[in-house]
Amino acid sequence: MISFENVSKKYNGGTPAVDSINFTVNKGEFLVLIGPSGSGKTTTLKMINRLIPLTTGTIYMNGKRISDYKIDELRWNIGYVLQQIALFPHMTIEENIAIVPELKQWNKEKIRNRVTELLDMVGLDPILYRNRRPDELSGGEQQRVGVVRALAADPEIILMDEPFSALDPISREKLQEDIIHLQRTIKKTIVFVTHDIQEALKLADRICLMKEGKIIQLGTPDELINEP
Ligand code: ADP
Numbered sequence: 001m002i003s004f005e006n007v008s009k010k011y012n013g014g015t016p017a018v019d020s021i022n023f024t025v026n027k028g029e030f031l032v033l034i035g036p037s038g039s040g041k042t043t044t045l046k047m048i049n050r051l052i053p054l055t056t057g058t059i060y061m062n063g064k065r066i067s068d069y070k071i072d073e074l075r076w077n078i079g080y081v082l083q084q085i086a087l088f089p090h091m092t093i094e095e096n097i098a099i100v101p102e103l104k105q106w107n108k109e110k111i112r113n114r115v116t117e118l119l120d121m122v123g124l125d126p127i128l129y130r131n132r133r134p135d136e137l138s139g140g141e142q143q144r145v146g147v148v149r150a151l152a153a154d155p156e157i158i159l160m161d162e163p164f165s166a167l168d169p170i171s172r173e174k175l176q177e178d179i180i181h182l183q184r185t186i187k188k189t190i191v192f193v194t195h196d197i198q199e200a201l202k203l204a205d206r207i208c209l210m211k212e213g214k215i216i217q218l219g220t221p222d223e224l225i226n227e228p
Pocket residue numbers: 011012016017018035036037038039040041042043044
């Protein structure tokens with residue numbers, strides 16, 4: 001579970017990028033942050049895993065302040081998927097996926113089995129793909145690897161920042177379906193940033209609408225659609 005209490009962020013003393021926001025993401029919930037460009041979505045997301053320090057307020061993960069976690073403990077518990085995933089080009093797909101499991105010193109067999117399972121999950125044949133390098137995969141395939149890499153060491157929370165926006169419509173739809181399937185089966189807590197309302201309606205348990213650093217609405221897709 002993640003809670004924001006009166007969280008604000010100002011870059012260089014300008015107007016607040018995030019302005020005193022309060023919300024909770026429940027365990028196993030798929031929360032979508034939506035809003036126009038510059039409304040503070042990415043800043044909100046990056047504060048959760050301490051990529052950006054807060055100016056004021058407190059964020060809690062499972063009841064404990066995120067500032068009280070060791071940074072490794074926090075990052076290992078939080079998978080992060082960027083818009084432009086950056087796989088390491090000189091490493092194979094298997095090596096890319098295994099980065100966090102290796103840091104956690106899982107044994108070789110466990111890592112190998114996990115890589116097989118993850119590639120299967122997103123429809124990439126492990127036999128064909130595990131030893132390829134990123135430049136031998138299409139953009140959509142690389143993005144799928146980026147998504148499962150964030151899941152590799154079984155984090156509790158997954159943060160996704162417009163992970164599908166660089167994709168063609170077909171790859172995008174496929175990945176949206178993958179992520180819905182993953183969320184239903186493995187019940188992860190997901191915070192997902194997008195500016196695409198159709199994507200938000202399709203994926204979200206609840207949608208958090210941001211504007212100028214503030215939360216202006218928070219509710220289920222039905223509640224938001226039926227608002228007068
Ligand atoms: P969104 O993800 O909704 O597009 P951001 O969180 O990226 O919004 O940005 C919110 C505001 O903060 C914008 O006005 C943006 O220009 C500003 N901002 C974001 N990152 C920085 C930064 N590193 N330095 C200064 N201002 C920033």
